[in-house]
Amino acid sequence: MSWGFVVPWLLATGRVAGFLLALPALGGPRVPAAASAGLSLFVAASAPLESVGGLEASSFAALLLKELAVGLFLGWGVALAFVAVQVGGQVAELTLGLGSGQLVDPVHGHESTVLARLWSTLALVAYFATDTHHQALRLLGLSFDCLRPDQLPSLVPFVEAGFELFAASFLAGVQVAAPFVAASMAVETALALGARAAPQVNVFLVSLPLKVGLALVLVGAFLPHTLGGVTAIWDRTLAGVGAVLRRWP
Template identity: 35%
Template sequence: MLELVNFSSVPGFLLIFVRLTAFFATVPIFSYRNIPNQFKIGAAFFLSWIMFYTMDIPVLLFDELFILLLVKEALIGLLLGLIAYIILVTVQVAGGFIDFQMGFAIANVIDPQTGAQSPLMGQYFYTIALLFLLTVNGHHLLINGIFYSYQTLPIDKLYSLGDESFVQFIMELFNRMFLIAFQLSIPIVGCLFLVDVAMGIVARTVPQLNVFVVGIPLKILVALVALFVFMGMYVVLVKNIFELMIKSMESLMQILGGT
């Protein structure tokens, strides 16, 4: 029985397992706190086992180079998952813009997935985005992304993160993230800005009216109506966010791989 086991491939399997485990630690849906750690480790193990028999695993030794390869695989998995998570957090940033105009900026809620505070409308947008992601099998695309990453980033090579193209990619990614967040929030924020202008005119023409008492409920009502009207556009923008997520993961792999 021992003769059937090729122990020379064990280091290669460990490298695959480390990349997948690090990926599941940061990628959306799989990294959330309400998913047991045993499930994350088990899913990473079985996916690593499947990938182990679909790739040509080079013969590696347990030496100093192997330790560097382990660190490299962990960084690649963390970066790929983190890129996907940062892009998905765009909807929470957009919700923060809307909450500030609605007067809900102080009413933050605890995100059960991450344990951090998030804007009220941001959490609403984020929940819809997650449901849409599961509906279109976006989590399968994320797993496909980490699977095909081994074609661009083999496990037996080291890569550099100090390249100028990598820094430029991160800056452009954050730029596009805030741009998409602005596009998500501008319809509702624009409507609330017009409400502020109207309330300013009323305050000048009718000084006896307390605009602070009337303005806050009015802004909440207008924001909810605008949210109902622009919800179709929001779904289209969320689809663009998913496309950007996959393309960003591919771009990151190409930059790290030097292609």
């Protein structure tokens, strides 16, 4: 094996390792480090690589850090879909009174509220059921066509794309929670009118069980639509990351 292939392979391994480190389910802290390292080596070997020669140690270290940063950025961009789902779940819970319970999130490994955990599990199911993890790996392969390992790009596209992807993910999360927010506003309006009509009724005592009961009904009724919304978030996120890749010089 010639050094002309080993150098780009090691650089590509850095990008793949960073990508898998931030990518849910295929990497992250819940996946053994040995498994992530082995998968990074095998995936990098299948990348379209060109021979690179004449690199000094300092240049190689700079390119390796750049590759790790590119991989982390791409993995973070894909993982923003999970963030959007969690934002939607937390917004819905805050408006419907379901935000008191705390459970362990199976995706990220930290505590989250009940509805956010349910929606994160739905996002994980959609992630594998729709072959989104394969599409994420295809985006990683596309990145080698758009940005070769021996190139040092400007940081401006990274920063601009990061703001765009984050804003889009937050908006997608709010859109998923919109039906629950609208239902909560309707309940609050009805309770306010009821308090004016019957001042002797303790509105605060009635509102909590009413909102929790309505929340449980809405979660069950909107579950198929929520799954469709989660799938749409995945499609939109991957399309956004792909558009960012195609804009790179």
